[in-house]
Amino acid sequence: MSEHVIAPKSRGFLFLDSHPEGCRQLVDEMWQAVPAPVAAGGEGPVALVIGSSAGYGLAATIAGLARVGIRGIGVCFEKAPARRTGTAGWYRTAATARLARQYGRDMVFLNGDAFSDTMKEQVADLLAERFGGRLDYLIYSVAAPRRTDPDTGRLHTSVLKPIGSPHTTKTLVFDEYGAPEVKEITAAPAEGDDIEQTVAVMGGTDWERWITFLADRSLLADGFTTAALSYIGSPLTAALYRQGTIGAAKSHLEATARRLDERLGTMLGGRAVTSVNAAAVTQSSTAVPGIALYVGLLRGILGDAMVAPIGQLVELWDQLTGARPLDLDDEGRIRLDTWELDPAVQHAVAERWSTATSDTITELADLDWFGDEVRRLYGFRVPGVDYTAAVETDVPWPAPTS
Known part of the structure; x- marks a missing residue:
């Protein structure tokens, strides 16, 4: 037993510890936010979620x-x-597994490098031995700083840079006393093999490798469907995101989807799509300069009309399973971000962005909500949790039930 009183300590938006009870209750909240189950006879479909412990991958798992x-x-x-403490994803996974058992769902969680062929072998063996040798759905939601190519052993590292020229943007930070500051930063452009490296990590290469690996083991069911989660975002953040190195990786992901869609359609009557999700506070998004400011302003305009990741992923599952019609754009992508990119909303955000300063930001953005959301990523600021009480931190990884 190892019980501690855990106080939030951070370096910027990165917290050094996580709160197990807060993470557990956060997962409970997400589960309770899901509408009643779609009626289905017999056992549920077999799904693989890659990146299941955080952000949209966690929402995909719970939904x-x-x-x-x-x-x-x-x-x-x-x-x-x-x-x-363990990472927040460690505790969230333990909480998700507990709810899965409670509701009679047979869900196994594996902890390791999703890019490795060792993990692919482990998953393939489990699918064959435990789940009847047939996979119905694969959700791919991986945001990682680096990837080792299993074929070459080369380590690729992703970077967040504009392409072509330096880019200056506003960004939101908090000083040592928690006071918000709006600053300008200038990002140097990509150079050398920065784009190639980022595409190798964040593009569609590993997603396609998963599909090929499982197909070669004859583990994909007829009608198999796969979706990779992506983001486009606002014109305000485009130069550093969608038009930058990360955007090049997202374009590669979408090109991969088109190639996989043709292949799976011919082979299994299946399909592959990218799902373009909307803005949210996640551990990945807070690392992108300008995103914190943008999301805070967006919340200041929309309030509760923002659709949380769990709501977006319910919509995605409904479309993938046929509970609602599949709604694709001209590029073959599912769009869950239309509420964010509505022209009137973007115009309002742009107006606030142009006037945002350290003096005006508290009037323009919902910083209380933003601060709470960042802390909730690590299990803090969750209603109903007594943060003065000692809590057990040695939570075991969930063992698969028999």
Whole structure:
């Protein structure tokens, strides 16, 4: 047993510890936010969620379990409790597994490098031995700083840079006392093989490798469907995101989807799509300069009309399973971001962005909400949690039930 009172300590938007009870209650909240399950006879479909412990991947896992009744496998990469607490994803996974068991869902969680062929072998063996040797759905939601190519052993590192020329943008930071500051930063442009490296990590290469690996083992069911989660975002953040190195990776992901869609359609009557999700506060998004400011302003305009990741992923599962019609844009992408990119909303955000300064930001953006959302990523500021009480930090990784 290892009980501690855990106080939030951070470096910018990165917190050094996570709160197990807060993470558990956050997962409970997300599960309870899912509408009643879609009626289905017999066992639920078999699904694989790659990147199941955080952000949209976590939402995909919980929405799939609670809405569709999926069974299957979640893959993520989290750190166990040691000198510090476990990562928030470690505790969220334990909480998700507990709810899955409670509601009779057979969900196994594997902790390791999703880019490796070792993990692919482990998943393939589990699908064959435990889940009847047939996979119905694969959700790909991986945001990683680096990837080792299994064929060459080369380590690729992604970068967040504009392409062509330096780019200056506004960004939101908080000083040591928690006061908000709006600053300008200038990002140097990509050079050398920065674009190639970022595409190798964040593009569609590993997604396609998963599909090929499982297809070669004859593990894809007839009608198999796969979706990779993506983001386009606002023109305000485009130079550093969608038009930058990350955007090049997203374009590669979408090109991969088109290639996989043709292949799966011919082979299995299946399909592959990208799902363009909308803005949210996630551990990945807070690392992008300008995104914190943009999301805070967006919330200041829309309030509760913003659709949380769990709501977006319910919509995605409904479309993938046929509960609602598949709604694709001209590029063959599912668009869950139309409320964010509505021209009137973007015009309002742009107006606030242009006048945002350290003196005006509290009037223009919902910073209380933003601060709470950042802390909730690590299990803090969750209603109903007593943060003065000691809590057990040595939570074990969920063992698969028999």
